Amino acid sequence: MNAPRINPDGRLKGKTALVTGASRGIGEAIAARLAMEGASVVVSARTAEAGESRLSGTLHETVDRIIRAGGQATFIKADLAQAVERERLVEEAAAAYGPIDILVNNAAITYFIPVADFPEKRFKLMMEVQVYAPFHLSQLVLPSMRERKQGWIVNISSGAGLHPKPPYSGRVGGAVYGMCKAALERFTTGLASEVQDDGIAVNVVSPGLVDTPGVAVHGLITEATKDRVQPIKYIAEAVYQLAIADPKTLTGTINYAEPFLKGLAIAPVELV
Numbered sequence: 001m002n003a004p005r006i007n008p009d010g011r012l013k014g015k016t017a018l019v020t021g022a023s024r025g026i027g028e029a030i031a032a033r034l035a036m037e038g039a040s041v042v043v044s045a046r047t048a049e050a051g052e053s054r055l056s057g058t059l060h061e062t063v064d065r066i067i068r069a070g071g072q073a074t075f076i077k078a079d080l081a082q083a084v085e086r087e088r089l090v091e092e093a094a095a096a097y098g099p100i101d102i103l104v105n106n107a108a109i110t111y112f113i114p115v116a117d118f119p120e121k122r123f124k125l126m127m128e129v130q131v132y133a134p135f136h137l138s139q140l141v142l143p144s145m146r147e148r149k150q151g152w153i154v155n156i157s158s159g160a161g162l163h164p165k166p167p168y169s170g171r172v173g174g175a176v177y178g179m180c181k182a183a184l185e186r187f188t189t190g191l192a193s194e195v196q197d198d199g200i201a202v203n204v205v206s207p208g209l210v211d212t213p214g215v216a217v218h219g220l221i222t223e224a225t226k227d228r229v230q231p232i233k234y235i236a237e238a239v240y241q242l243a244i245a246d247p248k249t250l251t252g253t254i255n256y257a258e259p260f261l262k263g264l265a266i267a268p269v270e271l272v
Helices: 025-036 059-068 083-097 120-148 175-198 213-217 232-243 257-263
Strands: 016-020 040-045 072-077 102-105 151-156 200-206 254-256
Touching: 016 025, 016 083, 016 120, 025 040, 025 059, 025 072, 025 102, 025 232, 040 059, 040 083, 059 072, 072 083, 083 120, 102 120, 120 151, 120 175, 120 200, 151 175, 151 232, 175 200, 175 254, 200 232, 200 257, 232 257, 254 257
Parallel strands: 016 040, 016 102, 040 072, 102 151, 151 200, 200 254
Antiparallel strands: none
16 A cells, blocks of 8 residues: 655645644644645644643644645644634735635534533634634635635534434533534535535535544543544545535535545545
């Protein structure tokens, strides 16, 4: 088997990609996959350096991973809960590599708290980061995408966006997270219907259960769920495939990573 590598002349050569929430986990994997196909990748999160978060992983490490493999990447630290930070992020990303061709809205902040106890402050923060930030970032990149008649927006959702079905398990704490993801999916299909004539695709990738630092801190992988853990490369590959798809034929879709790839008869590549 060939070792994974950066192909500077890949399908994304000349493209600028912005990936949020890319200091670790799914966002880091997506950034690596897009860089492998020649994209110039801007990664963003709140954690730039070691010691800034209780979780492992930093933007510096994500960029170093890509550059060591021969790719092109830079990071911009930003707090997506702040509108001025979102505006600065898009401005500085475009200044670094040119107008954004691919926007991946992956950043999230999550609290698993029962509805009866959920604090207003945390509710508003989750909605700001997981719903309004993707909405606002999309607004910020759309003018350039429309001008150039091309663009790909990929929103990262979750199976939590699906309605629970009886018999109910009694598990509590996921209602607000599910609300955010359901809203993100509805935004995706709505925006897709507005911009298809502009050559812009807007789609969702919904991961399965993935072993990431965030998942670990919430204790979501247990004896009961460990058999459902999905390799992170499936999500990264699904995002890449959507980032090269024709907006005329593949937009406004909610894609569950593994079945989506199986439908295309594509196996995920190993990541650099």
